[in-house]
Amino acid sequence: MTQVIVNGLLLGSTYMLMALGITLIFAIMNVMNFAHGQMYVFGGFVTYYVFGQWHVPYPIALAASAVVVAAIGFLFERFLFRPVMRRSNREETTMLLAVGTALLLDSVALVVFGEKQRGVPDVVSGVWQFAGAYIPWRRVLVFFIAIALATGFLAFIQYTRPGRALRAIAQDRETAAAHGVDVSRYSALGFALGAMLAGLAGGLLVTTEAVNAGAGSFASIKAFTMIMIGGAGVVSGAIAGAFLLAFAEAIGYYLMPGSLPYLTILVGLIVFLLFRPQGLMGKRWG
Amino acid sequence: MAKHKFGFIASTLMVAGGVIALGISASAADPVIRIGVNGVMSGPAASWGLVNKYCAETTADMINAKGGWLIAGKKYKIEVVGLDDKNDPKISVANAEKLTGMGIKYIIGPNVDTTAGAIVPVVEKAKAMNFPYAFNKDLYLPPRGNSVLGMIASYQAGPVIYKYLKDKKGVKSIAFLARNEADPLNQRKEGLEAATALGLKIMSSEATYEAGTTDFNPVLSSLVPQAPDLIVLSGVAPADAPLLIKTARELGYKGLFSTETAQDAKVLQEVAGSAADGFISVGGASNAQIRSKYMEDFIAAYSKKVGEWNDEAGTKVYALEMILRVMQQNPKAVNDVSEFKKTMATFNIKNPFLKETKPLKFVGSAYFKQPRQIGVPMVVNEFKMGTFSTLFVGSVE
Known part of the structure; x- marks a missing residue:
């Protein structure tokens, strides 16, 4: 059972970064970023090249993933989402745009990075045996970096001026603007930050799970599942959703045979949403 | 003006005719x-x-x-x-x-x-x-x-590989792990029949993972403790194989792995490294030994x-x-x-x-x-130190 708890914790920490990024963009922009998984893939490939191929130290490679994917997010917001949202306030317009950006990044990734799975050498090697559980050190490292990054992100949101501005926009865009918040500027920052979290998740997970050009859609689906559980647009909900999904997977695969774990998770999610469509910590819509 | 117009049309038709004629002759020359x-x-x-x-x-x-x-x-x-x-x-x-x-x-x-x-x-x-x-x-x-x-189909390669491993590596027990999709599940079913016919002890035949899974710790945590001599990765995609192998090794698995699908040595080396040494798969004509x-x-x-x-x-x-x-x-x-x-x-x-x-x-x-199959030779490979080496070359016949 220790192994199950360890699996849930380690998995949850990495899911958390994905969920935080997507929920931040939703909160700020009211956009479901369907390209979030693809941004995660780009982050993975940046670390693959910088650390795995060019042998630059891992922290620099991780920073490069963050910067490159944040830049992609910034450019998307500045040149795609902002003009479209200025011209149309229909939600399906931005939804379609988000799907389009996902397909674009999918195709670009395939052309640029090729069809193969890519992996990097272990940043740290060895396995720690603890109370009957096998815990690879590289996963322990990823766990602590993910926790540190998430803590840093929460501190930024909670205690800095830009963080407060982002929270104000998330709560009420018009009121924030009326109080002097530069909504355009902070929306770009929010989108870039959300994308950066996806890039960091990619840069971290390429060390444990490798990456391939087609992994984006599945990553997006998992990220959506987490924020559906926790409540879209709520930071605490994203964290809760990430760990709940991770533990559901860890326990499900341990206790149930075959395809039952995911079937049970999805059926459970449907039933849960019937009673609480806004998720655990989300506000009731409408 | 009319004369000019006629001249223009005539010259255009001539040019067009020439282009068409050239096209036909080109296509006749290069079918x-x-x-x-x-x-x-x-x-x-x-x-x-x-x-x-x-x-x-x-x-x-x-x-x-x-x-x-x-x-x-x-x-x-x-x-x-x-x-x-x-x-x-x-x-x-x-x-x-x-x-x-x-x-x-x-x-x-x-x-x-x-x-x-x-x-x-x-x-x-x-x-x-x-x-x-x-x-x-x-x-x-x-x-x-x-x-x-x-x-080569899995039901052709599977029995040959399992028999080889039984005879040469002393494999007595076997477990199957498949992606939860039609093809891999069918391949698992066929592998299971072949293993049963060979008298191998089936330790697990139900374990599956969802497409898109990247963390295989949860699914392997229940499979590895059963300690089969061989884990068959039924219909495994080249992207999944090295992750599955590396994860199982980190969870303490000491046995063998095999699959009936083709894999790529560079991907195995990059993602799993030496953890994939001994992994047996079906290859084609790319090994330096045989090409x-x-x-x-x-x-x-x-x-x-x-x-x-x-x-x-x-x-x-x-x-x-x-x-x-x-x-x-x-x-x-x-x-x-x-x-x-x-x-x-x-x-x-x-x-x-x-x-x-x-x-x-x-x-x-x-x-x-x-005869509705290309006679690709059944090249059974073993991965070792970053490359494949051929264990044997068989035939579906």
Whole structure:
């Protein structure tokens, strides 16, 4: 059972970064970023090249993933989402745009990075045996970096001026603007930050799970599942959703045979949403 | 003005006529054989269809660079039309309709049972043939006759590999792990039957994982403690195999791994490293130990075109080569698949991809009651220190 708890914790920490990024963009922009998984893939490939191929130290490679994917997010917001949202306030317009950006990044990734799975050498090697559980050190490292990054992100949101501005926009865009918040500027920052979290998740997970050009859609689906559980647009909900999904997977695969774990998770999610469509910590819509 | 206008029209018609005449003479001088590739070229399984496409394009490039493919004294240029079916049967059907609508008679692909099964009516109606990489026997059994299996099926390789491991490595117990999709589940079922027939103790036959899984700790945490001598990764994609192996090793698994699908050495080395040493898979003609000079030229051309070699191509290099060589033996097959089928029964050449003299022909009668399989040699590989080495070369016959 220790192994199950360890699996849930380690998995949850990495899911958390994905969920935080997507929920931040939703909160700020009211956009479901369907390209979030693809941004995660780009982050993975940046670390693959910088650390795995060019042998630059891992922290620099991780920073490069963050910067490159944040830049992609910034450019998307500045040149795609902002003009479209200025011209149309229909939600399906931005939804379609988000799907389009996902397909674009999918195709670009395939052309640029090729069809193969890519992996990097272990940043740290060895396995720690603890109370009957096998815990690879590289996963322990990823766990602590993910926790540190998430803590840093929460501190930024909670205690800095830009963080407060982002929270104000998330709560009420018009009121924030009326109080002097530069909504355009902070929306770009929010989108870039959300994308950066996806890039960091990619840069971290390429060390444990490798990456391939087609992994984006599945990553997006998992990220959506987490924020559906926790409540879209709520930071605490994203964290809760990430760990709940991770533990559901860890326990499900341990206790149930075959395809039952995911079937049970999805059926459970449907039933849960019937009673609480806004998720655990989300506000009731409408 | 009218005179000028007439002159303009006349000169335009003359130029247009000249262009058309040139086009006809050019096409008469360089007749073209168009080959379709219909397979998954995006998403996590992209490598399956893309490698098909790259192989066909590389072969076509090599042939075209030499002036074309000689059939009955005439040199044909080879043109490859590749379409991505995204592993979706609906798209695969639309692709097949498009390709046959273009007059294409020979289609390489699709890659899985669902897409391969979906396009059968289209291919049959258009009097075309296709070369799927899907193992479902119904595709190749009479009354079906227009599909030809492009590689070794799991139910052909599995029993041979398990027997080898039982006899040579003392394997007594076995566990199966499959992705939760139709093809891998079918392959697991067939592997299970083969293992039972060999008297191996089945430790687990229910474990599956969802497509897109990247953290395999949860699924392997319940499988590894059962400590089977061999874990079979049924129908495993090249992207998943190294992660599964590395995770199982980190969870303390000491036994062997095998699969009946083709893998890529570079991917295994990059993602799993030495954890994948001893992993047994089915390969094609790419191993340095067995490949011919022609295969080496192909590898060089493929690597130049795509950027790097992929060992999966060792099995997929065969399809276009076989199609064109049958046409060479029977020129009527260029436009008539019934002629192609007639020649299949007697077609037998030296395998151009292997150093050793081995026959290359259409096989599979024992499984499909008719020769509806390309006779790709059953090359069983072991991964060690970053490369594959050949354990043995068998045949489905």
